Amino acid sequence: MSFDIAVLGAGPAGMAAATQAAQRGARVVLLEESPAPGGQVYRSPPTGFVIPADADSREGDALRAALMQSGAEVRTGCRVWGVGGGPLVPQGEASTPFRLDALGADGVPFDVTARALVLCTGTHERIIAFPGWTLPGVLGLAAATILLKAQGVLPGQRVVVAGAGPLLFAVGAKLLKAGAEVAAVVDLATRGEWLRALPSLAARPDLLARGAAWRAALTLAGVPVLNGHRVLAAEGEAVLRAVRVVRLDGTDAQAIEADALCIGHGLVPATEATRAFRAAHRYAAEEGGWVPVLDGDRRTSIDLLYAAGDGSGVRGAAAAPASGRLAALAALHDLGMLDATAHNAARAIPAREFTRAARVGSAMARMMALRPALVTVVAPETIICRCEGTTRAQIDAALDDGATDMNQVKQYTRCGMGPCQGRLCGETAAEIVAARVGGREKAGFATGRLPLRPVPMEALLGDFDYADIPVPAPAPI
Protein backbone atom coordinates (compact mmCIF):
# COMPACT_ATOMS: atom_id res chain seq x y z
CA MET A 1 0.00 0.00 0.00
CA SER A 2 1.31 3.43 -0.90
CA PHE A 3 0.68 6.61 1.08
CA ASP A 4 1.70 10.27 1.03
CA ILE A 5 2.78 10.21 4.68
CA ALA A 6 3.49 7.36 7.07
CA VAL A 7 3.63 8.08 10.80
CA LEU A 8 5.45 5.65 13.08
CA GLY A 9 4.11 5.61 16.65
CA ALA A 10 0.63 6.61 17.85
CA GLY A 11 1.48 8.54 21.01
CA PRO A 12 0.40 12.17 21.36
CA ALA A 13 2.85 13.38 18.68
CA GLY A 14 1.98 10.63 16.19
CA MET A 15 -1.78 10.95 16.68
CA ALA A 16 -1.62 14.73 16.17
CA ALA A 17 0.68 14.42 13.14
CA ALA A 18 -1.52 11.83 11.41
CA THR A 19 -4.68 13.80 12.22
CA GLN A 20 -3.24 17.06 10.88
CA ALA A 21 -1.97 15.50 7.65
CA ALA A 22 -5.16 13.51 6.96
CA GLN A 23 -7.40 16.51 7.68
CA ARG A 24 -5.52 18.39 4.98
CA GLY A 25 -6.17 15.72 2.41
CA ALA A 26 -3.04 13.56 2.52
CA ARG A 27 -3.27 9.77 2.36
CA VAL A 28 -1.88 8.86 5.77
CA VAL A 29 -1.06 5.61 7.53
CA LEU A 30 -0.27 5.47 11.27
CA LEU A 31 1.48 2.37 12.61
CA GLU A 32 1.46 1.50 16.33
CA GLU A 33 2.79 -1.40 18.38
CA SER A 34 0.22 -1.23 21.22
CA PRO A 35 -3.31 -2.58 20.77
CA ALA A 36 -4.73 0.98 20.69
CA PRO A 37 -3.47 4.50 19.90
CA GLY A 38 -2.46 6.65 22.89
CA GLY A 39 1.21 6.15 23.66
CA GLN A 40 2.35 5.70 27.23
CA VAL A 41 1.01 8.83 28.94
CA TYR A 42 -2.38 8.65 27.22
CA ARG A 43 -2.47 4.87 27.10
CA SER A 44 -6.00 3.53 26.91
CA PRO A 45 -7.16 0.54 28.97
CA PRO A 46 -7.96 -2.72 27.17
CA THR A 47 -11.33 -3.10 25.45
CA GLY A 48 -14.10 -3.65 27.98
CA PHE A 49 -12.20 -2.01 30.89
CA VAL A 50 -13.81 1.14 32.30
CA ILE A 51 -11.33 3.11 34.43
CA PRO A 52 -12.50 6.39 36.03
CA ALA A 53 -11.46 9.35 33.83
CA ASP A 54 -8.63 11.72 34.81
CA ALA A 55 -6.96 14.68 33.10
CA ASP A 56 -4.64 12.40 31.08
CA SER A 57 -7.39 10.10 29.87
CA ARG A 58 -9.50 13.08 28.77
CA GLU A 59 -6.63 14.57 26.74
CA GLY A 60 -5.87 11.17 25.26
CA ASP A 61 -9.52 10.55 24.36
CA ALA A 62 -9.67 13.94 22.59
CA LEU A 63 -6.57 13.11 20.49
CA ARG A 64 -7.95 9.62 19.71
CA ALA A 65 -11.37 10.99 18.70
CA ALA A 66 -9.81 13.54 16.33
CA LEU A 67 -7.60 10.83 14.83
CA MET A 68 -10.52 8.48 14.21
CA GLN A 69 -12.44 11.22 12.38
CA SER A 70 -9.47 12.40 10.35
CA GLY A 71 -9.51 9.68 7.71
CA ALA A 72 -6.00 8.46 8.52
CA GLU A 73 -5.57 4.71 8.27
CA VAL A 74 -4.62 3.44 11.74
CA ARG A 75 -2.96 0.05 12.14
CA THR A 76 -2.41 -0.95 15.76
CA GLY A 77 -0.84 -4.04 17.28
CA CYS A 78 1.75 -4.15 14.53
CA ARG A 79 5.45 -4.41 15.07
CA VAL A 80 7.51 -2.33 12.64
CA TRP A 81 10.86 -4.08 12.35
CA GLY A 82 12.22 -2.79 9.07
CA VAL A 83 12.79 0.63 7.53
CA GLY A 84 14.06 1.23 4.06
CA GLY A 85 13.81 3.44 1.00
CA GLY A 86 14.51 7.14 1.32
CA PRO A 87 18.30 7.50 1.32
CA LEU A 88 18.87 3.77 1.86
CA VAL A 89 19.42 2.95 -1.82
CA PRO A 90 22.50 1.87 -3.74
CA GLN A 91 25.07 4.65 -4.11
CA GLY A 92 24.36 6.97 -7.01
CA GLU A 93 20.69 6.05 -7.28
CA ALA A 94 17.87 8.52 -6.62
CA SER A 95 16.10 8.17 -3.28
CA THR A 96 12.89 6.17 -3.32
CA PRO A 97 9.71 6.33 -1.21
CA PHE A 98 10.16 5.16 2.37
CA ARG A 99 9.26 1.59 3.17
CA LEU A 100 8.19 0.16 6.52
CA ASP A 101 8.11 -3.59 7.09
CA ALA A 102 5.87 -4.81 9.89
CA LEU A 103 4.33 -7.82 11.48
CA GLY A 104 0.56 -7.26 11.71
CA ALA A 105 -1.67 -7.81 14.74
CA ASP A 106 -2.95 -10.93 12.95
CA GLY A 107 0.61 -12.27 12.72
CA VAL A 108 0.76 -11.63 8.97
CA PRO A 109 3.76 -9.62 7.70
CA PHE A 110 3.02 -6.54 5.59
CA ASP A 111 4.74 -3.44 4.28
CA VAL A 112 3.71 0.10 3.47
CA THR A 113 5.44 2.74 1.38
CA ALA A 114 5.11 6.49 1.76
CA ARG A 115 6.66 9.56 0.18
CA ALA A 116 7.32 11.15 3.59
CA LEU A 117 7.91 9.56 6.99
CA VAL A 118 7.22 11.11 10.40
CA LEU A 119 8.88 9.30 13.31
CA CYS A 120 7.08 9.65 16.64
CA THR A 121 8.72 6.77 18.46
CA GLY A 122 8.64 8.12 22.01
CA THR A 123 11.03 7.13 24.75
CA HIS A 124 12.00 4.24 26.89
CA GLU A 125 12.97 4.39 30.52
CA ARG A 126 16.53 4.80 31.75
CA ILE A 127 17.31 2.56 34.71
CA ILE A 128 20.93 2.77 35.83
CA ALA A 129 22.06 -0.67 37.02
CA PHE A 130 22.39 -1.38 40.75
CA PRO A 131 22.85 -4.58 42.75
CA GLY A 132 19.65 -6.61 42.77
CA TRP A 133 17.95 -4.75 39.91
CA THR A 134 17.23 -8.09 38.21
CA LEU A 135 15.16 -9.36 41.19
CA PRO A 136 11.50 -10.00 40.43
CA GLY A 137 9.58 -7.18 42.11
CA VAL A 138 11.82 -4.46 40.65
CA LEU A 139 10.17 -2.65 37.77
CA GLY A 140 10.24 0.67 35.97
CA LEU A 141 8.43 3.84 37.02
CA ALA A 142 6.82 4.08 33.59
CA ALA A 143 5.86 0.41 33.92
CA ALA A 144 4.10 1.28 37.15
CA THR A 145 2.05 4.01 35.45
CA ILE A 146 0.99 1.53 32.77
CA LEU A 147 -0.01 -1.07 35.37
CA LEU A 148 -1.94 1.51 37.41
CA LYS A 149 -3.58 3.51 34.63
CA ALA A 150 -4.13 1.04 31.82
CA GLN A 151 -4.30 -2.33 33.58
CA GLY A 152 -5.74 -1.53 37.01
CA VAL A 153 -3.15 -3.72 38.70
CA LEU A 154 -0.85 -2.78 41.60
CA PRO A 155 2.86 -3.62 41.23
CA GLY A 156 2.86 -4.68 44.91
CA GLN A 157 1.15 -4.05 48.21
CA ARG A 158 4.01 -2.15 49.85
CA VAL A 159 5.97 -0.18 47.30
CA VAL A 160 9.14 1.92 47.26
CA VAL A 161 9.16 4.54 44.50
CA ALA A 162 12.64 5.70 43.52
CA GLY A 163 14.60 7.59 40.91
CA ALA A 164 14.24 11.04 39.40
CA GLY A 165 11.71 13.42 37.92
CA PRO A 166 8.02 14.18 38.21
CA LEU A 167 7.01 10.57 37.52
CA LEU A 168 8.12 9.74 41.10
CA PHE A 169 5.33 11.79 42.58
CA ALA A 170 2.79 10.84 39.91
CA VAL A 171 3.38 7.14 40.62
CA GLY A 172 3.49 7.64 44.40
CA ALA A 173 0.16 9.49 44.43
CA LYS A 174 -1.50 7.03 42.04
CA LEU A 175 -0.35 4.07 44.16
CA LEU A 176 -1.89 5.64 47.25
CA LYS A 177 -5.14 6.36 45.47
CA ALA A 178 -5.28 2.81 44.17
CA GLY A 179 -4.94 1.42 47.69
CA ALA A 180 -1.27 0.46 47.91
CA GLU A 181 1.03 1.37 50.77
CA VAL A 182 3.89 3.62 49.67
CA ALA A 183 6.84 2.78 51.93
CA ALA A 184 8.94 5.72 50.72
CA VAL A 185 9.65 8.02 47.80
CA VAL A 186 13.41 8.03 47.19
CA ASP A 187 14.30 11.09 45.11
CA LEU A 188 17.76 11.71 43.64
CA ALA A 189 16.98 15.41 43.46
CA THR A 190 17.44 17.66 46.46
CA ARG A 191 14.72 20.04 47.60
CA GLY A 192 16.87 22.86 46.23
CA GLU A 193 16.82 21.37 42.73
CA TRP A 194 13.02 21.21 42.78
CA LEU A 195 12.77 24.80 44.03
CA ARG A 196 15.04 26.00 41.23
CA ALA A 197 12.83 24.20 38.66
CA LEU A 198 9.64 25.87 39.91
CA PRO A 199 9.83 29.16 37.94
CA SER A 200 9.87 27.25 34.62
CA LEU A 201 6.62 25.53 35.61
CA ALA A 202 4.78 28.84 35.77
CA ALA A 203 4.13 28.64 32.02
CA ARG A 204 1.70 25.79 32.60
CA PRO A 205 -0.14 26.39 35.90
CA ASP A 206 -2.29 23.29 35.21
CA LEU A 207 0.74 21.00 35.26
CA LEU A 208 2.16 22.80 38.30
CA ALA A 209 -1.13 22.28 40.16
CA ARG A 210 -1.17 18.60 39.30
CA GLY A 211 2.36 18.16 40.62
CA ALA A 212 1.49 20.04 43.82
CA ALA A 213 -1.57 17.79 44.33
CA TRP A 214 0.59 14.65 43.98
CA ARG A 215 3.03 15.90 46.63
CA ALA A 216 0.20 16.97 48.94
CA ALA A 217 -1.38 13.50 48.74
CA LEU A 218 1.93 11.88 49.74
CA THR A 219 2.47 14.32 52.62
CA LEU A 220 -1.09 13.81 53.86
CA ALA A 221 -0.59 10.04 53.90
CA GLY A 222 2.62 10.45 55.88
CA VAL A 223 4.81 8.92 53.17
CA PRO A 224 8.51 9.66 53.81
CA VAL A 225 10.02 11.58 50.89
CA LEU A 226 13.78 11.10 50.99
CA ASN A 227 15.36 13.86 48.88
CA GLY A 228 18.97 13.53 47.80
CA HIS A 229 18.89 9.74 48.25
CA ARG A 230 19.59 6.82 45.95
CA VAL A 231 18.90 3.08 45.96
CA LEU A 232 21.98 1.18 47.09
CA ALA A 233 20.57 -2.31 46.43
CA ALA A 234 17.43 -4.34 46.01
CA GLU A 235 17.53 -7.27 48.42
CA GLY A 236 15.78 -10.64 48.59
CA GLU A 237 16.26 -14.29 47.69
CA ALA A 238 13.74 -15.32 45.03
CA VAL A 239 11.86 -12.02 44.99
CA LEU A 240 12.29 -8.50 46.37
CA ARG A 241 12.07 -8.23 50.17
CA ALA A 242 13.73 -4.89 50.97
CA VAL A 243 15.22 -1.83 49.34
CA ARG A 244 18.44 -0.44 50.79
CA VAL A 245 18.73 3.33 50.32
CA VAL A 246 21.44 5.83 51.16
CA ARG A 247 22.12 9.55 51.00
CA LEU A 248 23.98 10.67 47.88
CA ASP A 249 27.03 11.36 50.10
CA GLY A 250 26.98 7.70 51.21
CA THR A 251 25.70 8.25 54.76
CA ASP A 252 22.47 7.20 56.51
CA ALA A 253 21.98 3.83 54.82
CA GLN A 254 18.68 2.18 55.72
CA ALA A 255 16.67 -0.83 54.56
CA ILE A 256 13.00 -0.39 53.72
CA GLU A 257 10.81 -3.50 53.51
CA ALA A 258 8.80 -3.68 50.31
CA ASP A 259 7.42 -6.22 47.84
CA ALA A 260 7.85 -3.88 44.86
CA LEU A 261 10.37 -1.23 43.84
CA CYS A 262 9.34 1.11 41.03
CA ILE A 263 12.47 2.86 39.80
CA GLY A 264 13.33 5.11 36.88
CA HIS A 265 16.19 7.52 36.19
CA GLY A 266 14.61 9.46 33.37
CA LEU A 267 13.56 8.91 29.78
CA VAL A 268 15.70 8.18 26.72
CA PRO A 269 14.51 9.14 23.21
CA ALA A 270 14.01 6.07 20.99
CA THR A 271 16.22 6.88 18.01
CA GLU A 272 16.50 3.40 16.43
CA ALA A 273 14.81 4.54 13.21
CA THR A 274 16.72 7.82 12.73
CA ARG A 275 19.95 5.91 13.44
CA ALA A 276 19.00 3.25 10.89
CA PHE A 277 18.50 6.00 8.28
CA ARG A 278 21.93 7.44 9.25
CA ALA A 279 20.41 10.84 10.02
CA ALA A 280 22.64 13.34 11.85
CA HIS A 281 22.39 13.16 15.66
CA ARG A 282 23.67 15.27 18.52
CA TYR A 283 24.10 14.46 22.21
CA ALA A 284 21.88 16.57 24.46
CA ALA A 285 21.87 15.29 28.05
CA GLU A 286 19.12 17.70 29.05
CA GLU A 287 16.86 16.30 26.28
CA GLY A 288 17.42 12.69 27.32
CA GLY A 289 20.52 11.75 25.31
CA TRP A 290 21.21 11.30 21.61
CA VAL A 291 18.59 13.10 19.50
CA PRO A 292 18.27 13.67 15.75
CA VAL A 293 19.39 17.09 14.52
CA LEU A 294 16.18 18.94 13.60
CA ASP A 295 15.14 22.30 12.18
CA GLY A 296 12.28 24.32 13.71
CA ASP A 297 9.76 22.35 11.61
CA ARG A 298 11.00 18.93 12.76
CA ARG A 299 12.94 18.11 9.57
CA THR A 300 15.84 15.69 10.10
CA SER A 301 19.00 15.82 8.00
CA ILE A 302 17.34 13.32 5.59
CA ASP A 303 14.94 14.63 2.93
CA LEU A 304 11.27 14.00 3.76
CA LEU A 305 12.13 12.38 7.11
CA TYR A 306 10.74 14.12 10.21
CA ALA A 307 10.81 13.44 13.94
CA ALA A 308 8.41 14.69 16.62
CA GLY A 309 7.46 14.12 20.23
CA ASP A 310 9.71 12.85 23.01
CA GLY A 311 11.48 10.48 20.62
CA SER A 312 13.23 13.52 19.14
CA GLY A 313 14.14 15.08 22.51
CA VAL A 314 12.21 14.84 25.79
CA ARG A 315 9.79 17.77 26.09
CA GLY A 316 6.83 16.00 27.67
CA ALA A 317 3.41 14.81 26.52
CA ALA A 318 1.96 18.33 26.66
CA ALA A 319 4.40 19.56 24.01
CA ALA A 320 4.19 16.46 21.82
CA PRO A 321 0.98 17.12 19.82
CA ALA A 322 2.22 20.56 18.70
CA SER A 323 5.53 19.10 17.50
CA GLY A 324 3.62 16.38 15.63
CA ARG A 325 1.48 19.01 13.88
CA LEU A 326 4.60 20.98 12.93
CA ALA A 327 6.13 17.85 11.40
CA ALA A 328 2.94 17.04 9.46
CA LEU A 329 2.67 20.59 8.10
CA ALA A 330 6.33 20.58 7.02
CA ALA A 331 5.84 17.22 5.29
CA LEU A 332 2.74 18.50 3.46
CA HIS A 333 4.64 21.59 2.35
CA ASP A 334 7.72 19.60 1.24
CA LEU A 335 5.49 17.20 -0.74
CA GLY A 336 3.92 20.16 -2.56
CA MET A 337 0.55 19.65 -0.88
CA LEU A 338 0.61 22.95 1.07
CA ASP A 339 1.96 26.20 -0.41
CA ALA A 340 4.41 28.40 1.48
CA THR A 341 1.82 31.02 2.51
CA ALA A 342 -0.62 28.41 3.83
CA HIS A 343 2.23 26.61 5.58
CA ASN A 344 3.40 29.78 7.31
CA ALA A 345 -0.11 30.58 8.45
CA ALA A 346 -0.81 27.05 9.66
CA ARG A 347 2.44 26.55 11.59
CA ALA A 348 2.14 29.70 13.73
CA ILE A 349 -0.20 28.22 16.36
CA PRO A 350 1.53 24.86 16.89
CA ALA A 351 4.92 26.63 16.93
CA ARG A 352 3.72 28.90 19.74
CA GLU A 353 2.10 26.01 21.64
CA PHE A 354 5.25 23.95 21.37
CA THR A 355 7.48 26.72 22.71
CA ARG A 356 5.20 27.28 25.70
CA ALA A 357 4.71 23.63 26.63
CA ALA A 358 8.35 22.79 25.94
CA ARG A 359 9.50 25.29 28.58
CA VAL A 360 7.87 23.15 31.29
CA GLY A 361 8.90 19.94 29.55
CA SER A 362 12.53 21.07 29.40
CA ALA A 363 12.60 21.87 33.11
CA MET A 364 11.24 18.39 33.89
CA ALA A 365 13.59 16.77 31.37
CA ARG A 366 16.52 18.46 33.16
CA MET A 367 15.36 16.88 36.43
CA MET A 368 15.41 13.51 34.64
CA ALA A 369 18.76 13.95 32.90
CA LEU A 370 21.34 11.27 33.49
CA ARG A 371 23.43 11.78 36.64
CA PRO A 372 26.94 10.48 35.89
CA ALA A 373 27.59 10.04 39.66
CA LEU A 374 25.05 7.18 39.66
CA VAL A 375 27.17 5.30 37.12
CA THR A 376 30.47 6.02 38.87
CA VAL A 377 29.31 4.00 41.88
CA VAL A 378 28.20 0.92 39.88
CA ALA A 379 30.21 -1.99 41.32
CA PRO A 380 32.34 -4.30 39.09
CA GLU A 381 30.13 -7.38 39.68
CA THR A 382 26.85 -5.58 38.87
CA ILE A 383 25.09 -6.90 35.76
CA ILE A 384 24.75 -4.08 33.22
CA CYS A 385 23.30 -6.00 30.24
CA ARG A 386 20.52 -8.24 31.51
CA CYS A 387 20.07 -10.05 28.20
CA GLU A 388 23.70 -11.15 27.90
CA GLY A 389 24.74 -11.05 31.56
CA THR A 390 27.55 -8.55 30.93
CA THR A 391 28.95 -7.02 34.11
CA ARG A 392 30.65 -3.70 34.65
CA ALA A 393 33.96 -5.54 35.14
CA GLN A 394 33.66 -6.99 31.62
CA ILE A 395 33.01 -3.54 30.13
CA ASP A 396 35.98 -2.10 32.05
CA ALA A 397 38.12 -5.01 30.77
CA ALA A 398 37.08 -4.26 27.18
CA LEU A 399 38.12 -0.64 27.68
CA ASP A 400 41.46 -1.79 29.17
CA ASP A 401 41.89 -3.98 26.09
CA GLY A 402 41.52 -1.00 23.80
CA ALA A 403 37.82 -0.59 23.02
CA THR A 404 37.22 3.10 22.35
CA ASP A 405 33.50 3.46 21.67
CA MET A 406 30.09 1.84 22.14
CA ASN A 407 30.28 -0.25 18.97
CA GLN A 408 33.59 -1.74 20.04
CA VAL A 409 32.42 -2.42 23.60
CA LYS A 410 29.41 -4.19 22.07
CA GLN A 411 31.65 -6.33 19.90
CA TYR A 412 34.11 -7.08 22.75
CA THR A 413 31.52 -7.98 25.40
CA ARG A 414 28.14 -8.67 23.67
CA CYS A 415 26.69 -5.87 25.87
CA GLY A 416 23.61 -4.71 23.93
CA MET A 417 23.46 -7.69 21.56
CA GLY A 418 20.54 -9.41 23.31
CA PRO A 419 16.84 -9.15 22.53
CA CYS A 420 16.40 -5.68 24.10
CA GLN A 421 19.02 -4.47 21.60
CA GLY A 422 20.76 -2.24 24.14
CA ARG A 423 17.69 -0.27 25.16
CA LEU A 424 18.09 -1.26 28.81
CA CYS A 425 21.88 -1.36 29.24
CA GLY A 426 22.81 1.32 26.71
CA GLU A 427 22.76 4.30 29.03
CA THR A 428 24.78 2.69 31.84
CA ALA A 429 27.28 1.19 29.39
CA ALA A 430 27.67 4.44 27.41
CA GLU A 431 28.33 6.43 30.56
CA ILE A 432 31.01 3.93 31.66
CA VAL A 433 32.62 4.26 28.24
CA ALA A 434 32.22 8.05 28.25
CA ALA A 435 34.02 8.36 31.59
CA ARG A 436 37.02 6.62 30.04
CA VAL A 437 37.15 8.09 26.54
CA GLY A 438 36.20 11.69 27.33
CA GLY A 439 32.47 12.18 26.92
CA ARG A 440 29.36 10.75 25.34
CA GLU A 441 30.12 12.28 21.92
CA LYS A 442 33.34 10.28 21.79
CA ALA A 443 31.65 7.16 23.18
CA GLY A 444 29.08 7.45 20.37
CA PHE A 445 26.14 5.08 20.03
CA ALA A 446 25.56 1.61 18.67
CA THR A 447 24.98 1.85 14.92
CA GLY A 448 21.29 1.53 14.01
CA ARG A 449 20.56 -1.94 12.67
CA LEU A 450 17.55 -3.90 11.52
CA PRO A 451 15.38 -5.38 12.87
CA LEU A 452 14.28 -2.33 14.87
CA ARG A 453 12.41 -4.73 17.15
CA PRO A 454 12.92 -8.47 17.59
CA VAL A 455 10.59 -10.49 15.39
CA PRO A 456 10.24 -14.28 15.26
CA MET A 457 11.87 -15.58 12.09
CA GLU A 458 9.01 -18.04 11.53
CA ALA A 459 6.54 -15.13 11.50
CA LEU A 460 8.49 -13.37 8.75
CA LEU A 461 9.08 -16.46 6.66
CA GLY A 462 5.39 -17.41 6.59
CA ASP A 463 4.90 -20.39 4.30
CA PHE A 464 8.37 -19.99 2.80
CA ASP A 465 10.16 -23.32 2.96
CA TYR A 466 13.74 -24.52 2.53
CA ALA A 467 12.69 -26.09 -0.78
CA ASP A 468 11.55 -22.65 -2.01
CA ILE A 469 15.11 -21.28 -2.04
CA PRO A 470 15.86 -20.68 -5.71
CA VAL A 471 18.83 -22.76 -6.83
CA PRO A 472 20.57 -21.42 -9.95
CA ALA A 473 21.22 -23.95 -12.71
CA PRO A 474 24.74 -25.35 -12.35
CA ALA A 475 27.30 -23.88 -14.72
CA PRO A 476 28.22 -26.17 -17.63
CA ILE A 477 31.44 -28.06 -16.96
Next chain:
Amino acid sequence: MDAARQRDMLIGVANPLRIAGISRPAEVPFTFNGKILHAPSGEAVASALLAAGIRRLGEGLDPTRPRAALCMMGVCQQCLVRVDGRLAQSCLVPVRTGLVVTSA
Protein backbone atom coordinates in the same frame (compact mmCIF):
# COMPACT_ATOMS: atom_id res chain seq x y z
CA MET B 1 -22.60 0.77 45.78
CA ASP B 2 -21.43 1.99 42.39
CA ALA B 3 -21.83 -0.09 39.28
CA ALA B 4 -18.13 -0.84 38.86
CA ARG B 5 -17.74 -2.19 42.40
CA GLN B 6 -20.93 -4.21 42.04
CA ARG B 7 -19.56 -5.79 38.91
CA ASP B 8 -16.22 -6.51 40.64
CA MET B 9 -18.07 -8.45 43.29
CA LEU B 10 -20.17 -10.21 40.70
CA ILE B 11 -17.15 -11.58 38.88
CA GLY B 12 -15.21 -12.21 42.06
CA VAL B 13 -12.24 -9.90 41.52
CA ALA B 14 -11.14 -10.18 45.12
CA ASN B 15 -7.45 -10.05 44.24
CA PRO B 16 -5.55 -7.61 46.50
CA LEU B 17 -3.47 -6.43 43.53
CA ARG B 18 -6.45 -5.63 41.26
CA ILE B 19 -7.47 -2.04 41.88
CA ALA B 20 -11.09 -1.61 43.01
CA GLY B 21 -13.52 0.71 41.25
CA ILE B 22 -12.61 -0.45 37.76
CA SER B 23 -15.17 -2.23 35.60
CA ARG B 24 -13.58 -5.24 33.91
CA PRO B 25 -14.77 -7.84 31.43
CA ALA B 26 -15.59 -11.31 32.76
CA GLU B 27 -12.69 -13.47 33.89
CA VAL B 28 -11.55 -16.21 31.54
CA PRO B 29 -9.33 -19.22 32.18
CA PHE B 30 -5.79 -19.64 30.81
CA THR B 31 -2.81 -21.67 31.90
CA PHE B 32 0.75 -20.83 32.97
CA ASN B 33 3.11 -23.80 33.06
CA GLY B 34 0.06 -26.07 33.34
CA LYS B 35 -1.55 -24.20 36.23
CA ILE B 36 -5.08 -22.88 35.54
CA LEU B 37 -5.40 -19.13 36.24
CA HIS B 38 -8.25 -16.68 35.73
CA ALA B 39 -8.02 -13.06 34.61
CA PRO B 40 -10.31 -10.49 32.99
CA SER B 41 -10.35 -10.96 29.24
CA GLY B 42 -8.06 -8.37 27.63
CA GLU B 43 -5.74 -7.82 30.62
CA ALA B 44 -2.08 -8.18 29.60
CA VAL B 45 -0.70 -11.63 30.35
CA ALA B 46 2.13 -9.99 32.36
CA SER B 47 -0.40 -8.14 34.53
CA ALA B 48 -2.50 -11.27 34.99
CA LEU B 49 0.55 -13.24 36.13
CA LEU B 50 1.58 -10.42 38.50
CA ALA B 51 -1.94 -10.34 39.98
CA ALA B 52 -1.72 -14.14 40.42
CA GLY B 53 1.48 -13.67 42.42
CA ILE B 54 3.70 -15.03 39.64
CA ARG B 55 6.72 -12.79 39.12
CA ARG B 56 9.37 -15.19 37.89
CA LEU B 57 8.62 -15.59 34.21
CA GLY B 58 11.74 -17.33 32.96
CA GLU B 59 15.13 -18.27 34.20
CA GLY B 60 17.16 -16.61 31.46
CA LEU B 61 20.68 -17.83 30.83
CA ASP B 62 21.62 -18.01 34.48
CA PRO B 63 19.45 -19.62 37.17
CA THR B 64 20.49 -16.97 39.68
CA ARG B 65 18.78 -14.24 37.75
CA PRO B 66 15.22 -15.09 36.77
CA ARG B 67 13.43 -12.75 34.38
CA ALA B 68 10.46 -10.64 35.44
CA ALA B 69 8.34 -7.96 33.74
CA LEU B 70 10.29 -4.71 33.92
CA CYS B 71 9.08 -2.09 31.42
CA MET B 72 5.51 -3.23 30.62
CA MET B 73 5.72 -1.46 27.24
CA GLY B 74 7.36 -3.94 24.93
CA VAL B 75 10.93 -2.62 25.19
CA CYS B 76 12.92 -4.72 27.66
CA GLN B 77 12.10 -8.27 26.50
CA GLN B 78 12.41 -9.46 30.12
CA CYS B 79 8.81 -10.72 30.20
CA LEU B 80 9.25 -13.10 27.26
CA VAL B 81 7.11 -16.23 27.54
CA ARG B 82 5.72 -18.73 25.07
CA VAL B 83 2.08 -18.10 24.22
CA ASP B 84 0.53 -21.07 22.40
CA GLY B 85 4.07 -22.15 21.61
CA ARG B 86 5.28 -18.88 20.11
CA LEU B 87 7.72 -16.49 21.83
CA ALA B 88 5.88 -13.35 22.89
CA GLN B 89 6.23 -10.43 25.28
CA SER B 90 3.65 -11.10 27.96
CA CYS B 91 3.13 -7.35 28.53
CA LEU B 92 1.79 -6.98 24.97
CA VAL B 93 -0.40 -10.09 24.75
CA PRO B 94 -4.00 -9.81 26.01
CA VAL B 95 -5.50 -12.69 28.00
CA ARG B 96 -7.99 -14.79 26.03
CA THR B 97 -9.84 -17.96 26.96
CA GLY B 98 -7.61 -21.00 26.76
CA LEU B 99 -4.22 -19.31 26.17
CA VAL B 100 -1.43 -21.75 26.92
CA VAL B 101 1.43 -19.76 28.46
CA THR B 102 4.76 -21.32 29.42
CA SER B 103 8.10 -19.92 30.64
CA ALA B 104 10.52 -19.22 27.84
